[in-house]
Amino acid sequence: MMERHATQPVDSQVFAISGIDMRVEPGRHSFEIAEEAAIAENWQREFAANPALYNGEIVLQEEIKLHGGVVEARARMSNFATLLWWRKQPQPTSGRMLVASAVPISSDGAAIVIRMAPHTANPGMVYFAAGSLDGSDLRPDGTVDVLGSMGRELFEETGLRVDDASADPVLYAVSAGARFYLFRFYRFPWTAVEMCRRVEAHMAVDPDPEINAVYSLTSADLSLHRYDRLARIILPFFFGDETNKAG
Numbered sequence: 001m002m003e004r005h006a007t008q009p010v011d012s013q014v015f016a017i018s019g020i021d022m023r024v025e026p027g028r029h030s031f032e033i034a035e036e037a038a039i040a041e042n043w044q045r046e047f048a049a050n051p052a053l054y055n056g057e058i059v060l061q062e063e064i065k066l067h068g069g070v071v072e073a074r075a076r077m078s079n080f081a082t083l084l085w086w087r088k089q090p091q092p093t094s095g096r097m098l099v100a101s102a103v104p105i106s107s108d109g110a111a112i113v114i115r116m117a118p119h120t121a122n123p124g125m126v127y128f129a130a131g132s133l134d135g136s137d138l139r140p141d142g143t144v145d146v147l148g149s150m151g152r153e154l155f156e157e158t159g160l161r162v163d164d165a166s167a168d169p170v171l172y173a174v175s176a177g178a179r180f181y182l183f184r185f186y187r188f189p190w191t192a193v194e195m196c197r198r199v200e201a202h203m204a205v206d207p208d209p210e211i212n213a214v215y216s217l218t219s220a221d222l223s224l225h226r227y228d229r230l231a232r233i234i235l236p237f238f239f240g241d242e243t244n245k246a247g
Contacts, residue, residue, distance in 0.1 A: 007066045009175045014237050017173045018069035020182065022061070022098070022133075022144040029060050029076040031086055031095040042088070043081035052119035055081045059133035059144055061096040064180045071173060071182070073098060075133075075144065083132060084121065092178050100182040101130040102150040102162055103234055110192035110216035111238060113231060114158060114199065117212040126215065126225040128183070128234065129157040146182065147171075154186075157210050159202025160195070162186050174233055181230050185238070192216030 009015055032039065047053055060078040064071065073096075086092050104112040114129060116122045130153055137149045151162040165186035174181045188195060199214040215225065219239035227235070 009066055009173070012174060012176050012233065014172050014174045014233065016069075016170050017066070017071055017182075019171070020071040020073070020146050022059075022071075022073040022075055022146055023142050024059060024075050024077060024138060024144060025062070025142075027076060029078045029082065029095060030062060031060070031092060032076075032078050032082045034093055035082075035085060039082050039085045042085045046081075046084055046121075050119065050121070053080070053121060055079050057135050058083055059135075059137065060086070061098050061180070062094070064096050064098060064175075066173075071180075073144075073180075077135070080121075080132065096178050096180055098133070098146070098180045098182065099130050099230060100133075100146050100150045101128040101230060101234070102154040103128050103183050103185045103238070104154065104158070104160055104165065104195065105185050105187045105238075106192040106195050106216060107187070107189055108191050110195075110218055111235060112158075112160075112192065112195050112199070113215050113217055113225070113227075114211040115213035115215070115225070117210055120210055122228065124226060125228045127228040127231045129154045130230065131156075147184075150182075150184065158199045158214070159206075160188065160198065164188060172237075176229060176233070179229070181233065183230070183234055 058078055058080055059075045060083060061073050061075045064073045086095060113126050116125045133144055133149050137145050139145055154160050165188045168185040171184050196214050196216055203209045222235050
């Protein structure tokens with residue numbers, strides 16, 4: 001059998017992938033070990049400023065490679081305090097962070113985005129539903145259900161279910177420094193107005209909503225909000241690609 005060689009994608013360039021294989025290894029994350037004192041000090045400051053933060057268990061990647069179109073990742077269990085400190089580093093000493101997002105598209109071609117509530121770790125940021133991988137995403141064999149996490153996060157934050165949508169066959173990825181993003185377009189059978197109403201209805205009954213606004217975007221709306229890094233990549237890609245716009 002011919003050996004597959006790892007490739008390094010061009011930074012900030014969106015490309016299609018054929019799958020993802022992420023495995024959690026035992027032991028502590030290398031960044032958590034090296035930065036233990038700084039992580040604890042930073043968490044004290046973050047929690048004092050925002051007591052709503054929760055230092056829950058997360059999956060944090062050690063290494064991400066691309067083999068023959070498949071994203072292969074090694075990860076370890078860590079916590080949110082470690083991630084908060086990690087993402088403050090311009091060039092982290094070790095580790096990578098993978099974020100996966102289900103991108104909801106309305107029947108009339110709008111992208112549906114949400115705004116983070118003030119009590120979250122990213123207040124005021126407009127983005128596509130995404131979150132840290134955690135223990136609930138682990139399979140019995142030690143692999144991580146990344147695509148399942150995308151659907152879970154979308155439902156938890158917006159009330160939208162990927163089962164109600166048509167998933168595009170292509171799964172996309174983009175590397176940006178130490179961060180790695182995965183996303184897939186999900187096309188729903190409702191107009192942008194209808195989708196926003198559904199999300200607003202979910203917000204109204206959620207006892208602790210992570211979001212406080214929903215917007216439908218067209219190509220003319222891209223400069224209206226403070227977007228997170230992933231949304232700043234996905235939106236121009238979606239509206240600039242005639243194939244994606246046509247569905």
